[in-house]
Amino acid sequence: MAKNTIRNMEEFAALSGISRPTVSKYFNDPESVRTSTRKRIEEALEKYEYRPNMFAINQNRKLTKNLGIVVPYLADPFFAELARNIEQRCIAAGFRPTLYSSHGDQELENDILDSLRSLKPAGVLLAPLGRTSDRAIVEKFCADIPTVIFDSFLPDMGFAFVGSDNWQFARLIVEYLCRTGEPPSFLEMKTPSNPNANRRRKGYIEAMERLGHEPQIVKVDGEGWEFEEIGRREGGKALAAGLFKSNTILCSNDRLAIGFLAACFEQKIRVGRDPDCQIRVAGHDDHPFSRFTCPPLTTIAQDYDAISRCAVETLFKAIEGSENKHETTLFEGKLVMRDSA
Amino acid sequence: MAKNTIRNMEEFAALSGISRPTVSKYFNDPESVRTSTRKRIEEALEKYEYRPNMFAINQNRKLTKNLGIVVPYLADPFFAELARNIEQRCIAAGFRPTLYSSHGDQELENDILDSLRSLKPAGVLLAPLGRTSDRAIVEKFCADIPTVIFDSFLPDMGFAFVGSDNWQFARLIVEYLCRTGEPPSFLEMKTPSNPNANRRRKGYIEAMERLGHEPQIVKVDGEGWEFEEIGRREGGKALAAGLFKSNTILCSNDRLAIGFLAACFEQKIRVGRDPDCQIRVAGHDDHPFSRFTCPPLTTIAQDYDAISRCAVETLFKAIEGSENKHETTLFEGKLVMRDSA
DNA sequence: CCCAAAACTTTGCGCGCGTAAAATTTTAGT
DNA sequence: ACTAAAATTTTACGCGCGCAAAGTTTTGGG
DSSP states (O other): OOOOOOOSHHHHHHHHTSOHHHHHHHHHOGGGSOHHHHHHHHHHHHHHOOOOOHHHHHHHOSSOSEEEEEESOTTSHHHHHHHHHHHHHHHHTTOEEEEEEOTTOHHHHHHHHHHHHTTOOSEEEEOOOSTTSOHHHHHHHHHHSOEEEESSOOTTOSSEEEEEOHHHHHHHHHHHHHHHSSOOEEEEESSOSSTHHHHHHHHHHHHHHHTTOOOOEEEEOOOSSOHHHHHHHHHHHHHHTTOOSSSEEEESSHHHHHHHHHHHHHTTOOBSSSTTOOBEEEEEEOOTTGGGSSSOOEEEEOOHHHHHHHHHHHHHHHHTTOOOOOEEEEEOOEEEOOSOO | OOOOOOOSHHHHHHHHTSOHHHHHHHHHOGGGSOHHHHHHHHHHHHHHOOOOOHHHHHHHOSSOSEEEEEESOTTSHHHHHHHHHHHHHHHHTTOEEEEEEOTTOHHHHHHHHHHHHTTOOSEEEEOOOSTTSOHHHHHHHHHHSOEEEESSOOTTOSSEEEEEOHHHHHHHHHHHHHHHSSOOEEEEESSOSSTHHHHHHHHHHHHHHHTTOOOOEEEEOOOSSOHHHHHHHHHHHHHHTTOOSSSEEEESSHHHHHHHHHHHHHTTOOBSSSTTOOBEEEOSBOOTTGGGSSSOOBEEEOOHHHHHHHHHHHHHHHHTTOOOOOEEEEEOOEEEOOSOO
16 A cells, blocks of 8 residues: 655665664665564564665675676577576576677677676676687686586686586497497588587597597588578588488577488488488587477486586675685487487 | 775775765766866776775665566576677667576565665566466566566566567468468467467467368466476377377467477477478477477577567666657567478 | 674765756857 | 957865764663
């Protein structure tokens, strides 16, 4: 009732019969005031619907409750899902996360970091563009603000790195593919946006050699983040040109694989494990759409949950002031066997 | 060089030899100061790397430069793409947009609107959850803050609504399908999250009747926003049970269609226009992944660009104080013929 | 019932900037 | 060179809250 427009904490404190500093204390930590006081404040809160002014709060606090979450490309459901997961954890911990996407653009990434500074965030969870990131700017940012890098590794930056063990990914899938059919060829972009690609390629080579097979890498043209289109168009060209020595194609990531599956379909090449199929296709990531491709894509699943949990927990440690040790935490992937390979 | 830590505008003004109020004026609108003055400020700006404190700025301004962008489900690339488009336009106009996703959750949508309030945004672009939105809360929000609703219509709310002409969508695709084969059955969820679904259904019925065909609607179970899975599992059940009277299935949206295509594949039913295909499938939206399904999905393309442009322009009008007229702007879709129908 | 500790209130300052009014300087036009 | 207009500087206040210090009340044991 009587939701008279309360202008500030002063007024609200008066109406609830508590002093302003105590009310202020309550908002910073409800547990820090006596139970009876808390009750009175909360009663008044329902009655008058007052909320402290964000800007006035943060102006004077040394450390805000703001967090930044930055991903390289939000139109990729993989990052959207990861971001969602991280966001929820931050909120649960009482922070106010803000989500940003670099949209695959270096300038935009720089701008985001820049405007993030002015938010005086307590910390930032950054999945950098990777290869196309402006190293100097990212490094400077990490030096000023507690930052946990995730997904995409950048050497010697931030408080810590949390990601996937891409070597293990490649090993796992290569072993599976070799065990169940021809050793795979590897399909990737010439200049991959994501540095994980490098580790996956190397992991592939190592695994192949260890098993006594000769690795074959097919690099296709294509810039940017439209992986599906690159997989379809350029992967399709490679396929039509007979560039793949194996009937089994391991793609650097699921989005590339999704596009490649489309190319196979266009060329009427049947994909799968059945005897009447000509080719097998596998990917990396367990992209949200991978189970809906035709055939469903066999892939290595990133541990979304573990990565987001670890990234957030590590950031909290950083915020609490632990020593910066450039720790790296990698999570293993799990083989997701579907019908494509 | 000598990037001494400048604490505030006072210091920066002193260093650049300009008075603080003039510097303040410059930051609010660089064009509002004399050219010579602007030059001196900008020189100092490069030299000392000062940026005004966001919180102090917004504390005193009646109108901030903040904008809110809210979408119901960011892990859907359709919304991610739309959000990206809108975001860029806002930045270009000198605003600071912040992106939020309700993740399909009413409570979260309410929380977002609530915390958006405390940002004192100049305006908000809101794609509500729709059916599951808390009408009262959204309405109250719109009354307080200039808001343009987009994608999902809510009656009598906000400054204006911008979306797609879903009736026209259905008409267009039904006419095409009838012209080129059997009149379609319509596949949708029993309780669709998105209110566009209702208009699409009605548009379908109307178009069918006008062409002298009997409409058939197949409603499948399923809650939430995991449309692909619902399309695959429940759509697949309906397919196996022979519930579709037609060999042509029009899906309420592309994500449902993507899942349904997976179900067709599972049941070894060939989809497409070729003589050897048993079924045709079409969708609505031109989802970013629709061109990579197998076969590529025939659909009606939403005009992402027109919608985002119109929504942003309309919001700017609202911010400038035009009268609230509850205008509705709908954009037509374009038929995207691919191989699935 | 007394006392120390804990919680609270009072007082008062400061944060960094917006903004208004009045005084001053610069600009542009003649 | 003179003058009105425009731009800038000076001056001064306020925004809403954090925060620290000092005084007051409440709490919990003994």
